[in-house]
Amino acid sequence: MTRGWGRGAGAVRDAWARHPRWSLAVRGAVAAALAWLVGVVAPAPFSEYPYYAPLGAVIATTSTLARSVRESVQSVGALLLGAAIALAVDSVLMPGVLSVALVVGLALLCAGWRVFGGQGAWVANAAIFVLVLGQGEDVEYVGAFAGLVVVGAAIGTGVNILLPPLLLTPSGLALGALRDALVEQLDDLAGWLDDEGLLDVEEWEGRRRALFPVTDVARSAVARSGEASRGNPRARRHGERARSQAREAEVLGTAAEAVDEIVRLLVGWEGSGRDDVALGPRLRPELATALRSFADALRMPEDDVAHTGDPGAAFARSLDRLRDVVRESRERTGDDHFVAGALVVVLRRAADVLAA
Structure with missing residues (x-):
């Protein structure tokens, strides 16, 4: 019986090592759940948008330990720039086709900056979120959006530190x-x-x-x-x-x-x-x-x-x-x-x- 359990445990460990996507899924799920809980118990206005915290957690846990901090910083920077673009356009144009086109065009131009690495797409995503969903509460929405993503990214990085992938197999x-x-x-x-x-x-x-x-x-x-x-x-x-x-x-x-x-x-x-x-x-x-x-x-x-x-x-x-x-x-x-x-x-x- 003991040998059988040993062989079974060895097979599970071998399969786990062969398929790093499994450990990535576990890390991402744990980090997202923890980030959601933090977002729910956070004070207003953060608690009104708890779903943005898991977003930051996923960004951080879908990369290696060395990259998670860098990509978290890049994604947060891209989010803040996208939000700033949306706020600037919203302050001079009424909501409509022209404002959407201008926001997206400016965001896509900025998304190609090297400083953002592979996280440049978040510039346009954040710009659209803020422009469309933040109407009437722009500053509050941007603060909650960016703050929860930062918190989630920190949680995801912490999970990566506790459960770091190695990928040798x-x-x-x-x-x-x-x-x-x-x-x-x-x-x-x-x-x-x-x-x-x-x-x-x-x-x-x-x-x-x-x-x-x-x-x-x-x-x-x-x-x-x-x-x-x-x-x-x-x-x-x-x-x-x-x-x-x-x-x-x-x-x-x-x-x-x-x-x-x-x-x-x-x-x-x-x-x-x-x-x-x-x-x-x-x-x-x-x-x-x-x-x-x-x-x-x-x-x-x-x-x-x-x-x-x-x-x-x-x-x-x-x-x-x-x-x-x-x-x-x-x-x-x-x-x-x-x-x-x-x-x-x-x-x-x-x-x-x-x-x-």
Whole structure:
């Protein structure tokens, strides 16, 4: 029974870590509820508009700990500017089509200011709220609106401090997906060079482009994880894991660039439809071996190196062999082998990052 409960609890923790949206929803719900309660018990006129406090709480809790304070300040500044625009226009124009158009136009112009970051939309939202809902009580409405949003944002920031997101598991999964995609493409490319002859240009161009979103997702996930770690007390307990992911992201980013360049070169010079090819039967097997060694170096977990040898060293040796064969072929045939040399350079750059 105890083991069953343990496995069940472990599965729940694993699922929770894999889906940060769940913890975000809990944080947002808790912060919004607390902000609503504060708005209800606040003195008038704040208690007449309690629903604006949860708005501030949601703004603060939908971002990482490091960003929540900055975005809260940006959103409050945008709200105050929108309110000021509405008050200024309302003081010189009667309510109507012209006042609405002028308020929205000015607000949208200001919304693009860099100082507001991604919170610029609140300029127009606040301007419309104040213009339409604050008629006859402009100053009172603006004070309650801005004050409750500030209070709600403070509550949301506090919840983020107590329950800070870390996001290491999602970034780890994204890096694993990128690693698998790179290894698969290298293995398939090596197999094609061995068995299939010239590359199918359309197929391999499609496969090259298919790596772009996988790479982008991994980079974004690692960036979010790094941002979530700043100022996060939980990051101290997971510092080694965070550093390991940063290192892995650097290696896989360079590997993705290398694979992209390799496919581009091979599609251009070993693709179907060409009468002359860059590598030919002498160099293609050596390149295939180097690509498999590259895949092994990416595939192999560091913990297994002691048991199976150093895949990075094997990759380096295969590159030395490829370089020697290219040099020998150049001397024997008189061919320039510019493409083969470029492939060696691209692979060497990847090997250097793996060895660093």
